[in-house]
Amino acid sequence: MKKNEKATDAIISRYKAGRRDDLIPLLQEIQEETGYLSEEAIRKVGKLMGLSTTKIYGLATFYDQFRFTPRGKYHLVVCNGTSCYLNGAGAIVGKIKEELGIEPGETTRDGKFSYELSSCMGGCMHGPILVVNGKYNLKLKPEHVQSIIDMLRKESEKL
Amino acid sequence: MLFSITVNNRKITAEKGETILSALNRNGINIPTLCRMKDFTPTGACRLCVVEVEGRENLVTACSEPVEEWMNIRTHSPRVIKARKTIVELLLSKHPDECLFCINNLDCELQRLAAELNIRERRIKGRKIKPGIDQSGHSIVKELSKCVLCGRCVRVCEELVTVSTLDFINRGQKTRVGTSMNQDLNFTSCINCGQCVNVCPTGALHVKQNITEVQEYLSNHDYLKVVQYSPMVPLAVAEELGIKAPKDIDRILNGILKKIGFNKVFLTGTGTDIMIEALAEEILKRTDATDQSPLFVSACPAWVKYAEQSLHDELENLSKLKPPQQITGSLIKTILSKQLGIKPQQIYSVSVTPCTAMKFEARRDSMMTKGICDVDSVLTVRELVKLIRLYGIDVSGTEGEAADEPLNVRSALSVLAEVSGGITESIVRKIFFRLTGKDADRKMFRNIRSGGSFREAEFAPGGRKIAVAVVDGLSGLPRLYQSIASGRKYHIVEVMVCPGGCVNGAGLQVCMSKEDLKNRVKQIYQTEESDILQIETFSRHLADFRGKYLDKDELLKDKKILHTYFSKRDVLL
Known part of the structure; x- marks a missing residue:
């Protein structure tokens, strides 16, 4: 789990704050790296973008590609x-x-x-x-x- | 620029830049709407406001289409009516047939639309949505199956309250209004203000009802049943009952509450007065010590929750005094139990307010005295009116009664707490009175009584300087921070979550227009001006009250029970 958190932080640090058009690529990258979008990841992305987590969750659930539980082995x-x-x-x-x-x-x-x-x-x-x-x-x-x-x-x- | 357009073969005037709908409404032509909210940007989501415009192939949504000079509009042609009817039929196809048992029965926009469009059968059968009832919150209940996805709550939560707890989750047929990570409301960033409840056209979002438990206790003779109500309540009850408020409505309400079965009736206003007095003292102390941090008034429970979850740095500046309802509640239990020689547990204390967040407030751990709730149940004004109707009480035939000792008097100032900026005004006026022996001129407060979501002013009572800021709705919060960042210092900061203050609370009848709201505010100011207990007379009364009850009692003397604490909340913002 710690590994995932670090990976998420590393990805987020590469994005600029407040640029909402980056939101989907950012979420995609996090999912690719960690396998899913964790509550913590959504919280961090929300902070970076200045958006409420509900908005991010709403957007992510719109697309089939995002998942919110860890993948199995x-x-x-x-x-x-x-x-x-x-x-x-x-x-x-x-x-x-x-x-x-x-x-x-x-x-x-x-x-x-x-x-x-x-x-x-x-x-x-x-x-x-x-x-x-x-x-x-x-x-x-x-x-x-x-x-x-x-x-x-x-x-x-x-x- | 004005020009004329043709509507239903009649010429009407329209203004350049306005929507078709606003031109129609101004000329007295009504068409149904569902997702529209005044003062919000139109979304055109429900499509009920469609009209036929000559030359356009498709029907046009009147709420979002700008009006143009060449337009020839038909608002009720067979094609339009058929389209509207189909839309409502489609909405109803998924809707549960529970109207008779629904909380919004006879007070539902969807029901009204179905009746207006003369829908008499279930022509389209859809798959029913699972009930999905979320009762976790103390203030608001969400019922997914009744939602028509108009998006009003989502927009209010984002644009007006600026908390964004609600949004559309999933896509297409599976779309529903939900919260972050599908959490239940109690665990989310919802601050219980209830503005979403106010705009919900169905019963999908409604205020949690405490009527049943109140009824149960009322019929139980082991308890002493007491009730307190805030200064706004008498006027609001009259409004909800649809009668013109008689002059002595306060006294009549006391009579009504006694008829319902409460043993004693108290005023929340007394608590407000005690709070205002204590806050004024605190401010004076701070100006003496030239303390630089502002004092945030913590009377709005929704604001308190917002601060707890989003403004961790501000928490220490929040006034540690309990809000009026809880002050009154704790005083009732301590004083009464001593006077009558009963245990505090044997007192069942109800509060009637215009606020939904107070239901949550009364359940906070920090609002208890020795493990006993200060206030046991909170009813909104609408719930009280339901009780009045349930017990068949004839309002016009009820005789006025005085409230019960000891919390039976409130000052004129306490009424002001119901409007945004009112508490600040009361504190400043109290300080004026303290320092100069005279009440301040009401005209001085014009700047904080109205004018946008962020208002500031400076006063100089008795040579001191007191700077105040009033945030009327959380949308004014960024401006407060800008102002503080630019070096402004404030002594008092008052934040009210509902725009306009408690007069716009979700426990009241819904204010559909700004004029209604202004009327309520006006009523409050009138009540304040015409009240006999102005600051001078009341100060003497309060001193009496202190000498008689507060100073004698060990428990009350150290004022611990009038204080509370706040803690950080970790929620998904």
């Missing part, structure tokens, strides 16, 4: 574009929900898994697509989900 992204959806992305999502017991945008209690839906990733001929920490799994079937998650669990236990 393994972050899964399911493509929910039209093509993947028709190829059965819905069943994949259902399986993930069943396996992890969380909704899109949430993180499991042990902090290991989080998942979210994404709009089309452009790989329509390979769908359904599941991305695990940046690694693409193509032409997925629901039964694959189980084995992927089992594998990740084992991997995390080893560490």
Whole structure:
């Protein structure tokens, strides 16, 4: 957590105070670095911009790209574009929900898994697509989900 | 520049630069609006004010469109009426059918619109929004399902109150009015002023009701039920009941409160007087010692919360004296329990105010004496009127009664506390009286009685110099700081969150125009001038009161129970 705070401070120090047009790039950069927008980060950004945190939260919730809870150790992204959806992305999502017991945008209690839906990733001929920490799994079937998650669990236990 | 335009085949005059809506209203043509608020920039969000302009393909929102010379407008053509009706039907499609049980029943703009547009069936069925009731706050309740997203509360909170606790969260269908990180109101930067409640067209934001608990206690014979009310209340009750205030409305209200079932009726004004006297003393002490820091009056509970969360450096300059309601409350419990030989816990103390933030104030830890609340329940004026109606009390047939000893007299000055700048004026006048033996001329205070959100003046009572600043609504705060930064020194700084002061409180009937508000302010000044207890006579009374109660009592003598403390609050600003 300390690491995140330091990273946030470093990013904020590169921006000028009161320039509201920088708000979205700033939030994006913080999210990229720390994985999410924490209460503390929003508070600091608010101070820098001279805006109330409600305004920043309102703006950030307008866009799908921002999240407010930390990502899990393994972050899964399911493509929910039209093509993947028709190829059965819905069943994949259902399986993930069943396996992890969380909704899109949430993180499991042990902090290991989080998942979210994404709009089309452009790989329509390979769908359904599941991305695990940046690694693409193509032409997925629901039964694959189980084995992927089992594998990740084992991997995390080893560490 | 004036020119004429055609509206519904009739010529009317319009002024260059104004909106279509203002031209229509000036000429007596009414069209429905929902998101519009006078004196705010129009947003055109609800689109209820649409009109047909010849030559334009689409309907035009009258609230935001500037009027132009060539315009030929139709305000109630079939197309316009159909559009308006559909808009309201769409708003209602998601609205819960709870009107009969809603707090705003018969006092709801959405209800009125539906009736005006003659909507008789649920033509469009939408998915209902979850209730999402937020009851965490002591003053304000938020009910998401009743929200129509007009954005009035968001704009008031940002532009008028300048706290920005509320904003639109999420997007599209999921949009709702919410707070930072979805916190409940009690944990946010909300200062409980209730200005958002005043502008909410439905029951989505409303004042927390304490009627039920008051009723319960009223029927319980184990308690001594007492009530105090602030000087504004009698006038406001008359206004809310829709009657012209009779001359002895104060005495009649005492009678009404007794009929409702309160054993004793006291005046908050006495507490105000004690506060003003103590503040005047404090100021005199400070000018003697040439203390440079200003004294911030802490009578406005919303301002106190604002200072606690945003102005940590100013906290020590905040007056440590309890606000009038709490002074009166603590005096009631200490004096009465001694007089009647009962425990303070057996006294149930209610306060009636025009303020919503006082509900919060009464619940503060720092507003207790030995673990017992100074004031147990706070009712707004509107709640009191509900009680009056509930118990079927005939106001015109009620005989006037005097308030009860010992807190039965208030001075003319205490009335001024209800308007912005009033407390400052009272303190200065008290100092004048102290030093010169005469009341100051009222004309001297013209500069702090009106004129913008930041007002300042200087007085010279008895050779001393007293500089005062009045911040009327938090939007005047930046100017105060500019002024202080430029080297100005003030002895007294008074901040009121509601523009205009308590006369604009959210516990009163909503003031829809500035004229209404001015009227109320005028009434207060008139009451002050015509009151028999002017400063001279009252000073003698207060001295009596001190000798009889305050100086005798050990507890009251050291005045500890009249003092409070403030602490920093850590909220998401």
